[in-house]
Amino acid sequence: MTNKLEVNTIILGDCIQELKKIPSNSVDMVFADPPYNLQLNNRLVRPDNTTVDAVDDYWDKFESMSAYDDFSFKWLNEVKRVMKDDATIWVIGSYHNIFRVGTVLQNLGFWILNDIVWVKNNPMPNFKGTRFTNAHETLIWASKSSKSKYTFNYEAMKALNDGLQMRSDWNLPICTGNERVKDENGEKLHSTQKPESLLHRVILSSSNVGDVILDPFFGSGTTGAVAKKLGRNFIGIEQDKKYVDGAKKRIDAVKKGSVIETTEKKKLVRVPFGNLIEYGILNPGDVLTDEKGKFKAKILADGSIKSNNIHGSIHQVAAQLQNFPSCNGWKFWYVDNKDKKLIDDLRQNFISKMNLQ
16 A cells, blocks of 8 residues: 555546455545446347437446445445545446445445435437426435544535525536547547536535545546646546547646635624624614515614514524525515615625725
8 A cells, every 4th residue: 555645637447346455535526437337238229210329338247236245345345435525426327236336335334415316408318208207316425434534515506596595406417518528539438427517516526625535436537627626626536548549638727716716604704793793883773674674673682682572593583474484684684774784795705804804
């Protein structure tokens, strides 16, 4: 086993053997797109008798389900070893393999955080008309253990989704057109190349600038290309030289993006509502209202507010008035005067003025 972690490199070789050379507790995030084990026995034909360019590569062939399970156990066991205690792993698959991989993940002690459904805008049709069109793939997101203090950039995901909580169904197109990496004959280099939009969301959500991201099935290098754009480091393992060559060329052409930190909720400056009263920005007796003027509440000297018989914090009162389990009062309440300013804007001005960033 090597003692030094080489980053921003693609390792040519068998993933299990090469994983054994990576130091323990050394990577911050893993993205894995393992073989699907599609078990295609015959060529797929369209109604016009043309052949479908399906996944029939040598690396997707296994003798049996037990052989695939054994393979999954071996690479996941090594991946868990190289992950830091607070690292997470993403594994993507189809109905052919994702349930078996999920079982191995849980048997090895990984803690599943979410399953994400990637809904494809433009899926390949079911040419025979014998089944539903397979229009999605599943991603499992898991931490190394139930005790991991994993990274989740909640605010970044919310910003990416126009200010709304990011859901677990992601509607994104498959990889087509100019994004497809081509070989010397102009044909697609890799049959299961993932779109950069998918990896952008995965990497942005669960890693930070400067983190090390491992992809043990590197393929055409989408993970490395997006990691470079987002200011992360990567390690790729790939057994096919033609994929390695194509991935290197692709990543070398990528311009590293501006290293801009995303804002995690836990890192936001905490300013109690009472501070705005202490510093005279708001005063006891001032009235707050929601954006439409439906609800009103009076500010009390201790920083709590009262609306009729409901008394509590800006968050508690806003939630109770709407019969919600919770509510961000900073984004709900406005000062009830001719300017009608959102109290969160007053807070941000206060933070800037007091140099609290």
